[in-house]
Amino acid sequence: MTGSGYKSAWRSRLTAPDVVGVGLYGIRGRRGRAILTAIGISIGIAAIVAVFGISSSSKADLLAQIDALGTNLLVVTAGDTLGGDDSKIPVAAPDMARRISPVRSASAVAMLDTEVQRNKYDESPNGLDVYASESNLLETLEGTMTTGRFLDEETSTLPTVVLGSVAAQRLGITGLADLPTVYIGDQEFAVVGILDPLTLHPDLDRSVLIGEAATTTYLGADLYPTRVYVRTTPEHVDAVRSVLGRTVNPGAPNEVEVTRPSDALAARAQVDEGLQNLLLGLGGVALLVGGVGVANVMVISVIERRQEIGLRRAIGATRRHIGVQFLIESVTLTTLGGLIGAGLGSLITYVYAQQQGWTIVVPVTILGAAIAAALTMGAVAGLYPAVRASRMDPAEAVRPST
Amino acid sequence: MTADSVVLRLDNVVKEFPGSPPVRALDGVDLSIGAGEMTALIGPSGSGKSTLMNVIGTLDRPTSGEVRIDGVPTVTLSDAQLAGLRAARIGFVFQQFHLLEGATVLDNVASGLLYRGQGRAKRRAAATRALDSVGLSHRLHYRPPQLSGGERQRVAIARAIVGEPAIVLADEPTGNLDTGTSESIIGLMEELNVAGTTLLVITHDQDVAGGCRRQVTIRDGRLVSDTASEPRRLTEVGAAL
Numbered sequence: 001m002t003g004s005g006y007k008s009a010w011r012s013r014l015t016a017p018d019v020v021g022v023g024l025y026g027i028r029g030r031r032g033r034a035i036l037t038a039i040g041i042s043i044g045i046a047a048i049v050a051v052f053g054i055s056s057s058s059k060a061d062l063l064a065q066i067d068a069l070g071t072n073l074l075v076v077t078a079g080d081t082l083g084g085d086d087s088k089i090p091v092a093a094p095d096m097a098r099r100i101s102p103v104r105s106a107s108a109v110a111m112l113d114t115e116v117q118r119n120k121y122d123e124s125p126n127g128l129d130v131y132a133s134e135s136n137l138l139e140t141l142e143g144t145m146t147t148g149r150f151l152d153e154e155t156s157t158l159p160t161v162v163l164g165s166v167a168a169q170r171l172g173i174t175g176l177a178d179l180p181t182v183y184i185g186d187q188e189f190a191v192v193g194i195l196d197p198l199t200l201h202p203d204l205d206r207s208v209l210i211g212e213a214a215t216t217t218y219l220g221a222d223l224y225p226t227r228v229y230v231r232t233t234p235e236h237v238d239a240v241r242s243v244l245g246r247t248v249n250p251g252a253p254n255e256v257e258v259t260r261p262s263d264a265l266a267a268r269a270q271v272d273e274g275l276q277n278l279l280l281g282l283g284g285v286a287l288l289v290g291g292v293g294v295a296n297v298m299v300i301s302v303i304e305r306r307q308e309i310g311l312r313r314a315i316g317a318t319r320r321h322i323g324v325q326f327l328i329e330s331v332t333l334t335t336l337g338g339l340i341g342a343g344l345g346s347l348i349t350y351v352y353a354q355q356q357g358w359t360i361v362v363p364v365t366i367l368g369a370a371i372a373a374a375l376t377m378g379a380v381a382g383l384y385p386a387v388r389a390s391r392m393d394p395a396e397a398v399r400p401s402t
Numbered sequence: 403m404t405a406d407s408v409v410l411r412l413d414n415v416v417k418e419f420p421g422s423p424p425v426r427a428l429d430g431v432d433l434s435i436g437a438g439e440m441t442a443l444i445g446p447s448g449s450g451k452s453t454l455m456n457v458i459g460t461l462d463r464p465t466s467g468e469v470r471i472d473g474v475p476t477v478t479l480s481d482a483q484l485a486g487l488r489a490a491r492i493g494f495v496f497q498q499f500h501l502l503e504g505a506t507v508l509d510n511v512a513s514g515l516l517y518r519g520q521g522r523a524k525r526r527a528a529a530t531r532a533l534d535s536v537g538l539s540h541r542l543h544y545r546p547p548q549l550s551g552g553e554r555q556r557v558a559i560a561r562a563i564v565g566e567p568a569i570v571l572a573d574e575p576t577g578n579l580d581t582g583t584s585e586s587i588i589g590l591m592e593e594l595n596v597a598g599t600t601l602l603v604i605t606h607d608q609d610v611a612g613g614c615r616r617q618v619t620i621r622d623g624r625l626v627s628d629t630a631s632e633p634r635r636l637t638e639v640g641a642a643l
Contacts, residue, residue: 004474005474005475006474006483006487007474007490009490010483010486010487010489010490010491011486011519012482012486012488012489012517013486013517013519013520014516014517014519015519015520015521017522018516020523022516025502025504025505028504028505029503030432050538098499130504158425170544196518230628283406293426307498307500308500308502309499310461310500311494311496311502312517313461313485313488314459314461314488314492314494314500315488315489315494315513315514315517315561316479316485316486316489316516316517317480317485317516317517318485318486318517319481319482319485320482321517322483393462394461394462395456395461395462398456398461398494398497398500399452400496400497400498400574401498
């Protein structure tokens with residue numbers, strides 16, 4: 001204690017509820033201005049929350065799709081030989097693959113060097129491929145039929161085909177009611193089924209599938225697998241992937257490629273990062289401008305409220321009390337803006353995701369971080385005005401205005 | 403007058419403002435005010451009244467000399483300690499009232515106790531009593547813009563006395579009021595003085611000064627006269643008009 005006789009009971013004190021009450025005094029008296037000031041911050045926060053919300057919702061949707069399709073399907077394709085020629089997958093490849101114990105099923109398709117047409121006389125190109133297929137292909141791909149049935153033991157030996165969804169469309173076949181047929185070479189084949197679209201295998205959507213036995217019988221072609229589809233147990237995908245090449249082509253494991261189609265879909269989840277960063281940058285700029293706006297309004301407020309500051313000093317406020325009062329005011333303004341922005345950003349996400357038919361995902365961490373950012377912005381923006389208010393000379397502040 | 407009863411004592415107080423040459427606003431002021439006094443500090447504008455008021459109110463520090471409030475030497479106190487001293491021992495009444503426009507009359511008066519760390523209920527109870535003593539019990543929940551000038555100054559006076567300070571400093575308390583209202587404010591201050599409040603009224607208005615038993619005149623930063631007389635009571639003023 002400095003100064004003899006100073007009673008500690010005279011210490012200037014403000015209770016915690018009063019610290020808050022005093023901090024909100026300036027906002028209560030100027031609600032319109034408070035809201036306008038908070039809007040700048042809201043826009044920045046809303047943009048950031050919406051960008052994260054929309055990208056999270058989109059990602060969640062893709063991941064849900066991937067989950068539904070399964071990530072446990074591997075595809076073996078023929079690569080290049082050392083000399084650079086096209087290599088061939090051994091005929092025994094599917095059988096070899098099936099011997100790997102975590103492999104649930106494996107099916108080969110062999111592309112045929114021929115074309116499919118609706119009738120004998122049509123020779124226009126239609127971009128459709130013809131594949132010889134094993135009868136368990138549908139099971140391996142976990143595909144479904146739009147109509148009819150897939151090739152089975154019986155139909156695999158007969159001149160019958162199953163059409164991919166795009167192939168059916170291009171050939172003008174919508175159903176099996178009028179017993180449609182197609183021509184491959186000179187041979188007429190009966191259509192017994194049409195496949196639903198296969199999301200991970202758009203190439204098969206554009207294909208016509210024939211049984212292996214029928215291929216040999218009616219088209220007399222050699223059958224070298226073009227691709228082998230391998231479905232594994234989900235836990236052992238990586239293990240199978242690492243041995244699959246060696247297993248199906250022990251002589252030249254380098255000449256086959258093993259891919260996982262779901263990887264491509266997963267990669268799509270990362271694609272929009274550039275746009276996302278741009279929008280985040282814009283949100284950040286809006287936030288910054290909002291913060292400068294708050295600082296500006298606070299400085300004006302300090303000047304306008306000179307006499308209030310003088311009065312408070314006269315009735316016993318310390319410099320610190322005055323500084324804290326203005327700091328709380330600034331933080332309250334930006335936090336208010338942050339809350340409005342978080343709500344607005346969530347709403348934008350909700351509406352957009354609803355339109356896209358996505359599940360709505362607004363990460364709680366982003367909401368928390370956004371509000372924390374607004375709060376920090378308020379502390380930073382309020383610092384200078386608060387210091388300025390606290391340093392105001394009380395004698396000067398109580399001076400009558402003229 | 404015993405040492406205990408002296409609530410304000412100034413010893414050779416000098417206040418200079420920087421400049422070339424420096425402006426000496428207070429030039430060796432000695433002043434002693436006892437408990438229960440009602441003193442008028444009179445002087446033309448530019449005489450140093452407001453500077454003296456600020457120095458006495460500890461809103462400003464003297465360049466040299468000593469200011470004791472309630473026996474406590476103030477020049478060595480820190481800024482925060484001075485704030486605490488003001489909260490506990492000094493009441494202010496300003497020419498322009500300085501009320502919080504956004505708060506009710508009751509809360510304006512209660513704010514006189516805000517920085518003493520008391521709870522709101524206690525502050526409001528004391529404020530209700532103070533408003534009663536200034537005759538504004540019927541205006542508790544009004545806001546300052548809804549009041550007349552006289553009523554506003556009564557609110558400000560209630561705020562100044564709510565904490566029962568050692569001294570109330572009133573700086574031109576009637577400067578913004580018409581004659582009739584001024585008289586009622588002076589009358590109120592006289593009543594409060596009779597009830598035990600020590601007042602120092604800074605004014606350039608002779609009528610206001612006439613209401614005070616003791617009159618101190620300041621000119622060019624020096625006290626030039628200090629006279630005590632029987633105050634003209636408001637009733638007499640009224641009769642003379």
